Amino acid sequence: MILSILDIKKTIIKYIFFTIFILVFGQIYEHFSFGVISNYMIYAFLIPLILGLLINTIIYFTKIVPSKMGSCLYNNGIITLTVGSILRGVLDIYGTTNMYLKIYLYAGVLLIIAGIVFYIINIIKNYTFKII
Amino acid sequence: MKKIFNICYLSILSIFTIFVLLNTFILSEVYQVANNSSKNKTLIEPSDSEKTITETTYKDENIDIELKTYRENDTTIYVASVKGDSKLLKTALANNSYGKNVTAKTSTIAEDNNAILAINGDYYGAQEKGYVLKNGVIYRNIAVSGKEDLVIYEDGTMEIINESDMSLENLLEKGAYNILSFGPGLIINGKISVDANDEVGKAMASNPRTAIGVLKDGTIIFVVSDGRSNDSEGLSLLELAEFMKSLGCVTAYNLDGGGSSTMYFNGKVINNPTTSGRGTSERSVSDIVYIGY
Structure with missing residues (x-):
């Protein structure tokens, strides 16, 4: 099962709102942080912006769409990395750390890689066959 | 699916x-x-001689403490000068326990330990790494690269070291009795060691601050500044370092600040601790530095 171009369009719109939400959240949180700056908080919006909005826009124009499962894994990876970044920002600003934060990085990267693998398999299965 | x-x-x-x-x-x-009993420095018994206690002073045969209030950079700063036996300079843990999220108010820990004067410490509990040595007992021996610590030796002398340069075992051999691991060092060898861009947690703004330092003659200086309020703006680290330099400190070190900044003297909290600036409220911390028997 692969996504339609309409699905990709919907995903792009979702990422626009998600990116804006994370950007605004980070700015508001920083505003009340008594001058303590965390790049993880300020730049968390770059994760959905680059990995979500930009990549899906490229997919929209190239029209090489991923499978539903691949897209699902990839999007959850982006959410995981974004939540991990925000949480790291919160702890940075408070002045503390937590060893469990690295799990967000591992899980997020793993899901994104899995999504990419599904995407590549999907290309090989569908598009290569069409070319032949 | x-x-x-x-x-x-x-x-x-x-x-x-x-x-x-x-x-x-x-x-x-x-x-x-x-359990500090076996590691404790030679204990000094509480003085039986007459004590002189006023709002701003404490004096007995072993120790002489004077509290002064300054006004600098639109900030109220409380300075306690301690002259006397350095064996009375100690640290204490919240609930007398080392652990995660084990906290109590500075005034509570001070009361539990019969402190005469106390300030909040390095809040070791907020970090998972960094040396933790309290009253001669090692609680954590994980160095953080580049981390500046204040080492207080058994004879009361102080030194700022880098955790990557010295193992905790070496420091113990040299006579280290307490290590405060927060930072950064404000004055090292008589020179200011921070600049406007070198701030803890990149907090360049004015904030409540806590610091400890020592003068050339061995007088220990405890400093707490109010901040985040209309009455008292707070200090940047550079302003704090400059202020401590003006007091004559040859070594000075920044401790946990913000809402944690608290000074306790003669049974009461002296400053106005605040986290948000809306009202006074003492934050619970992991540990304190204090003067007491």
């Missing part, structure tokens, strides 16, 4: 995030109960 996976995964992510927040801020775990 996709929807079910999404719901399950996002539920797991939410639960895990709640767990991480609880683990960071709320769930407490005691790793070790402090």
Whole structure:
């Protein structure tokens, strides 16, 4: 099962709102942080912006769409990395750390890689066959 | 299938995030109960001679403490000068225990330890790494590269070291009795060692601050500044360093600040601790530095 171009369009719109939400959240949180700056908080919006909005826009124009499962894994990876970044920002600003934060990085990267693998398999299965 | 996976995964992510927040801020775990008796420096018995206690002074045959209030950079700064036997300079843990999220108010820990004068310490509990040596007992021996610590030796002398340059074992051999691991060092060898861009947690703004220093003649200086309020703006680290330099400190070190900044003297909290600037409220901390028997 692969996504339609309409699905990709919907995903792009979702990422626009998600990116804006994370950007605004980070700015508001920083505003009340008594001058303590965390790049993880300020730049968390770059994760959905680059990995979500930009990549899906490229997919929209190239029209090489991923499978539903691949897209699902990839999007959850982006959410995981974004939540991990925000949480790291919160702890940075408070002045503390937590060893469990690295799990967000591992899980997020793993899901994104899995999504990419599904995407590549999907290309090989569908598009290569069409070319032949 | 996709929807079910999404719901399950996002539920797991939410639960895990709640767990991480609880683990960071709320769930407490005691790793070790402090037992300092065997490691304690030669104890000084409480003085039987007459004590002189006023609002701003404490004096007995072993120790002489004077509290002064300054006004610099639109900030109220409380300075306690301590002359006397350095054996009375100690640290104490909240609930007399080393652990995660084991906290109590500075005034509570001070009362539990019969402190005459106390300030909040390095809040070791907020970090998972960095040396923790309290009253001669090692609680954590994990160095952080580049971390500046204040080492207080048994004879009361102080030195700022870098954790990557010196092992805790070496420091103990040299006579280290307490290590404060927060930083940065404000004055090293008589020179200011911070600049306007070199700020803890990149907090360049004015904030409540706590610091400890020593003068050339061995007088120990405890400093706490109010901040985040209309009455008292707070200090940047550079302003704090410059102020301590003006007092004559040859070594000075920044401790946990913000809402933690608290000074306790003669049974009461002297400053106006605040986290948000809206009202006075003492924050619970992991440990204190104090003068007491």
